[in-house]
Amino acid sequence: MKTSSIIILVVIAAAIGALLMYSVDFSTYDTISSAKQKQGQYVHLIARLDKSKPIQYDALKDPNYLSFYAVDSLGNTTQVIYHNTKPPELEQSDRVVLKGKMEGNVFECNDILLKCPSKYKDNKKELEKSVSQY
Amino acid sequence: MTFENEHLIPGQVGQFFIVLAFVASIISAISYFTASKIQLENEKQKWIRFARAAFFIEAFSLITVFLSIFYICSHHYFEYFYAYKHASKELEPKYLLACIWEGQEGSFLLWALWHCVLGTILIFTSKKREAPIMTIVNSAQSLLVLMILGIYFFNTRIGSSPFVLTRNELAGPIFSQPDYLSYIKDGVGLNVLLRNYWMVIHPPILFLGFASTIVPISFAYSSLSTKDWGGWVKAALPWTLFSACVLGTGIMMGGKWAYESLSFGGYWAWDPVENASLVPWLILVAGLHCMAVYNSTKNALRASYFFIILTYLFVLYSTFLTRTGILGDTSVHAFTEAGMAMNVLIGIYVIAITIPVFFMYFKNYKSIPTIQKEEDISSREFWMFIGSLILFLSAIFIISITSLPVYNKIFGTNIADPADREFAYNKVLVLVAVIIGLLTGASQFLKYRNTNKKYLLQKLAWPLGIAIAATILLVIFYPLEYTKKGPGFLIAIYLALFASVFSLIANAFYLKTVLRWNLKAGGAAISHLGFALLIGGMLISSGNKKVISDNSKTGLFIPFSKDPTGRNDENPMENLTLLKGVPTQMGQYTVTYMKDSASNEKDRTFYKLHFQKKDSTTGKVEEDFVLSPDAYRMKNNNLTSNPGTKHYLTHDIFTYISTISVPDSESDTATFRNHEMAIGDSVFYSKGYFVLNKIEKDPQNERFHFSPTDTALVADITVHANDGTQYKAYPALTIKHQQLDFINDTVVAQNLYLNFSGISDNKKFKINSKETDKLTDFITLKAYYFPYINLVWLGLVIMSCGFVISLVSRVKASKLVTYLSVGLVLAFLFYMFLLANA
Numbered sequence: 001m002k003t004s005s006i007i008i009l010v011v012i013a014a015a016i017g018a019l020l021m022y023s024v025d026f027s028t029y030d031t032i033s034s035a036k037q038k039q040g041q042y043v044h045l046i047a048r049l050d051k052s053k054p055i056q057y058d059a060l061k062d063p064n065y066l067s068f069y070a071v072d073s074l075g076n077t078t079q080v081i082y083h084n085t086k087p088p089e090l091e092q093s094d095r096v097v098l099k100g101k102m103e104g105n106v107f108e109c110n111d112i113l114l115k116c117p118s119k120y121k122d123n124k125k126e127l128e129k130s131v132s133q134y
Numbered sequence: 135m136t137f138e139n140e141h142l143i144p145g146q147v148g149q150f151f152i153v154l155a156f157v158a159s160i161i162s163a164i165s166y167f168t169a170s171k172i173q174l175e176n177e178k179q180k181w182i183r184f185a186r187a188a189f190f191i192e193a194f195s196l197i198t199v200f201l202s203i204f205y206i207c208s209h210h211y212f213e214y215f216y217a218y219k220h221a222s223k224e225l226e227p228k229y230l231l232a233c234i235w236e237g238q239e240g241s242f243l244l245w246a247l248w249h250c251v252l253g254t255i256l257i258f259t260s261k262k263r264e265a266p267i268m269t270i271v272n273s274a275q276s277l278l279v280l281m282i283l284g285i286y287f288f289n290t291r292i293g294s295s296p297f298v299l300t301r302n303e304l305a306g307p308i309f310s311q312p313d314y315l316s317y318i319k320d321g322v323g324l325n326v327l328l329r330n331y332w333m334v335i336h337p338p339i340l341f342l343g344f345a346s347t348i349v350p351i352s353f354a355y356s357s358l359s360t361k362d363w364g365g366w367v368k369a370a371l372p373w374t375l376f377s378a379c380v381l382g383t384g385i386m387m388g389g390k391w392a393y394e395s396l397s398f399g400g401y402w403a404w405d406p407v408e409n410a411s412l413v414p415w416l417i418l419v420a421g422l423h424c425m426a427v428y429n430s431t432k433n434a435l436r437a438s439y440f441f442i443i444l445t446y447l448f449v450l451y452s453t454f455l456t457r458t459g460i461l462g463d464t465s466v467h468a469f470t471e472a473g474m475a476m477n478v479l480i481g482i483y484v485i486a487i488t489i490p491v492f493f494m495y496f497k498n499y500k501s502i503p504t505i506q507k508e509e510d511i512s513s514r515e516f517w518m519f520i521g522s523l524i525l526f527l528s529a530i531f532i533i534s535i536t537s538l539p540v541y542n543k544i545f546g547t548n549i550a551d552p553a554d555r556e557f558a559y560n561k562v563l564v565l566v567a568v569i570i571g572l573l574t575g576a577s578q579f580l581k582y583r584n585t586n587k588k589y590l591l592q593k594l595a596w597p598l599g600i601a602i603a604a605t606i607l608l609v610i611f612y613p614l615e616y617t618k619k620g621p622g623f624l625i626a627i628y629l630a631l632f633a634s635v636f637s638l639i640a641n642a643f644y645l646k647t648v649l650r651w652n653l654k655a656g657g658a659a660i661s662h663l664g665f666a667l668l669i670g671g672m673l674i675s676s677g678n679k680k681v682i683s684d685n686s687k688t689g690l691f692i693p694f695s696k697d698p699t700g701r702n703d704e705n706p707m708e709n710l711t712l713l714k715g716v717p718t719q720m721g722q723y724t725v726t727y728m729k730d731s732a733s734n735e736k737d738r739t740f741y742k743l744h745f746q747k748k749d750s751t752t753g754k755v756e757e758d759f760v761l762s763p764d765a766y767r768m769k770n771n772n773l774t775s776n777p778g779t780k781h782y783l784t785h786d787i788f789t790y791i792s793t794i795s796v797p798d799s800e801s802d803t804a805t806f807r808n809h810e811m812a813i814g815d816s817v818f819y820s821k822g823y824f825v826l827n828k829i830e831k832d833p834q835n836e837r838f839h840f841s842p843t844d845t846a847l848v849a850d851i852t853v854h855a856n857d858g859t860q861y862k863a864y865p866a867l868t869i870k871h872q873q874l875d876f877i878n879d880t881v882v883a884q885n886l887y888l889n890f891s892g893i894s895d896n897k898k899f900k901i902n903s904k905e906t907d908k909l910t911d912f913i914t915l916k917a918y919y920f921p922y923i924n925l926v927w928l929g930l931v932i933m934s935c936g937f938v939i940s941l942v943s944r945v946k947a948s949k950l951v952t953y954l955s956v957g958l959v960l961a962f963l964f965y966m967f968l969l970a971n972a
Contacts (some may be wrong), residue, residue: 008174009523010216013523013527016527018189024550024552024558025552025558026537026538026549026550026551027549027550027552027553028548028549029463029548029549030548031540042552042553043550044463044550044551058327059709059711059793059795059912059914060711060713060795060912063707063709063710063711063792063793063914064707064708064709065884066669083707084709084792085709085793085914086706086793088773088793097463099550099551110580112466112555114465116777121162125324127218127304128304128306128527
């Protein structure tokens with residue numbers, strides 16, 4: 001193949017690549033206050049479960065409704081509604097990534113990613129706790 | 135202080151051999167490098183002999199290291215941190231290997247062990263290229279062993295050794311006592327998510343795939359360092375085929391594992407960890423095609439080098455992504471933060487091998503021969519090259535999105551995954567599937583250099599016609615119902631489906647008309663046929679996947695608090711709650727949660743779900759089966775569930791448990807009150823009264839289906855609550871195979887349990903009632919219908935066999951070896967993917 005045709009191919013490839021990247025609507029990581037500014041826009045919240053407020057979940061009545069409060073590192077809180085079952089380790093999680101959008105003062109969540117100390121063994125603090133239990 | 139009951143010998147032996155392996159690998163690398171630079175044959179052989187000895191010492195050492203870890207974990211020596219973290223006494227012996235490669239150290243060791251196996255084969259087969267090839271293998275090996283070295287160097291620990299002691303790693307009051315070991319009752323054990331036979335088999339295959347990609351790049355290096363430009367391609371082709379086969383199989387094994395035993399609800403989710411292993415495979419396959427082109431036409435040599443070197447770079451980059459914890463916020467199953475020192479080591483590994491080889495490639499770029507004449511547009515090599523380029527571009531597309539966390543780290547940005555991650559990938563790759571399908575179908579009939587147009591049209595007419603007809607038939611009789619992304623995407627899916635069907639038929643035609651079923655020469659066609667089947671199967675199974683536990687249509691649903699977001703009818707509520715013993719309609723099935731049964735594993739429970747599907751008009755039972763999804767309920771009520779799947783040839787019914795009722799610590803104290811009732815009698819309970827209307831013998835209705843051999847009595851009871859509502863209840867007693875059995879009924883809203891226990895002497899009926907505040911047992915589950923999922927697995931099996939056929943015909947294996955190896959691979963993969971869990 002001639003160099004010229006390779007160059008043409010590369011240019012086409014780059015153009016397609018740029019177009020594709022452009023077509024993907026990336027989301028952002030936000031704090032609760034910045035998410036409240038972006039009403040209705042899909043964001044990722046990095047927060048923690050607010051343990052001072054109640055978690056509402058009763059699978060017997062409605063398995064697809066979970067409500068809890070999340071607090072971020074700046075101390076802001078928001079109610080979170082998740083139309084799905086309660087992730088079993090929610091109470092033990094030390095960090096949650098919430099994907100969804102802010103609707104008014106409520107965060108409507110589509111997906112929850114939990115970071116649980118119990119699941120991962122690389123957390124020495126947790127291991128120290130469990131080794132000393134005995 | 136001396137500690138009691140410690141077993142320090144195996145750890146010291148293991149640690150010694152880690153250091154020995156490290157030193158030996160460096161010596162072997164240097165000696166091989168020296169040998170590769172010496173022209174004098176005599177001198178060269180001396181160095182090679184020395185380097186080989188060092189390599190075998192290294193291999194022996196690593197095997198000893200592995201045996202030491204195995205010994206420590208199998209004996210539950212929790213004084214070792216690795217055993218404490220990964221082993222436990224209740225763990226079944228079959229998971230012993232799995233718990234070894236659960237950790238970073240164990241999986242690095244697994245990788246290094248495969249290098250030893252591959253290195254040994256290379257020593258005996260690579261002849262004059264041995265020295266440069268083994269230079270690369272040993273360099274990689276020394277870097278891998280460095281990861282588990284665990285030696286202090288200027289106060290920094292280099293690598294993390296699997297032989298460190300628990301008392302040195304953890305702080306705690308018990309460690310100041312000489313008898314601390316008597317306080318450590320058990321280890322943490324294997325993560326319950328990973329307790330599955332796939333965890334035993336998937337990592338070795340995947341790591342063999344990763345490890346084997348070093349062979350093609352070593353061949354490329356050998357040619358760059360000796361300036362023997364083209365000769366490596368032919369020798370490296372079988373290895374590249376091997377790599378592509380094993381890595382591809384390993385990736386899909388991960389998918390199969392996710393599908394059948396993890397509750398992700400599918401086999402592929404575009405998780406960064408999955409992508410990180412797919413990308414090197416795509417580039418490797420691109421490289422493989424360029425090498426095949428070079429082998430036949432002397433074109434595409436530069437591209438072959440480029441793709442093969444890039445493959446290894448991406449293998450290491452994916453190691454970096456999954457092991458440094460950088461994916462923490464985007465992936466559900468990456469390792470978490472490994473510590474700065476480890477990250478630096480992995481970073482060094484990423485660049486240490488590939489950068490020098492890339493440098494040599496660019497330095498010699500001008501000298502690598504090319505053909506000046508442009509390829510004919512009707513030639514096979516032109517379209518193969520285009521295909522490689524498409525694969526390469528899709529790899530770049532995938533890795534660009536997957537690398538978001540890396541950009542965020544470097545540039546301090548906060549870009550996150552798109553809202554619908556799967557769709558972001560699917561909408562692009564569905565187009566790739568169209569192109570690849572058409573290329574893999576048509577290019578079989580192209581000839582190298584140029585093709586007679588008439589011949590091509592003649593050959594393609596039938597496959598094209600059949601594919602069009604088949605697609606139209608599909609549209610009419612089995613339409614895809616994936617409409618939630620709009621008509622544009624649906625059309626794209628149909629196009630991809632057409633391309634896959636075309637590729638499938640064209641490759642089958644090629645095998646028939648051109649090769650006349652000479653399968654030995656048909657490795658490529660068979661691989662492409664399998665790939666087309668795989669993609670087609672994915673399109674159908676994902677396109678028509680259905681949630682059958684749709685709670686918006688059926689089931690229990692009592693809003694108990696105001697939902698501030700309102701309900702969105704577009705998203706089906708995917709979870710359904712089943713009360714124990716209460717039949718619930720789910721899709722076409724009536725599902726009853728019958729009972730729990732404990733397993734011999736700690737904390738693990740199986741939940742028996744009875745599925746029944748009846749013909750709506752005749753009431754005849756069409757399907758009747760029991761699924762047993764299971765869950766581990768850990769301390770603090772953590773739940774890890776494994777699906778229960780009913781496999782049919784054409785579809786799967788897939789269920790898993792998402793919530794279970796929390797057992798009350800106080801036991802249910804309410805007891806049954808016994809009543810003897812005649813027909814028409816009524817009995818009061820705290821919130822009303824109930825009436826026995828009649829007793830039916832062997833009724834056949836909506837609710838009960840007794841076989842002719844059974845005897846059944848069903849009490850027809852009406853419950854009148856104080857608030858005026860009425861409920862029907864049908865407690866029953868049955869005699870099946872001379873066994874008396876009670877089917878209790880529950881009026882959930884009234885917390886009233888009714889039981890029919892028999893007939894008293896004075897011809898009255900014994901009805902027992904119980905009231906309790908305790909909620910009944912329940913589970914919440916998700917259920918999916920996956921159609922034609924077996925096409926995916928069958929496609930993968932055929933594709934892998936195609937690779938093996940190409941491989942054995944490239945190395946000119948004897949007939950016996952050919953049949954044996956293809957047969958064994960076919961049997962193994964067919965069993966693993968299609969039979970093992972069925």
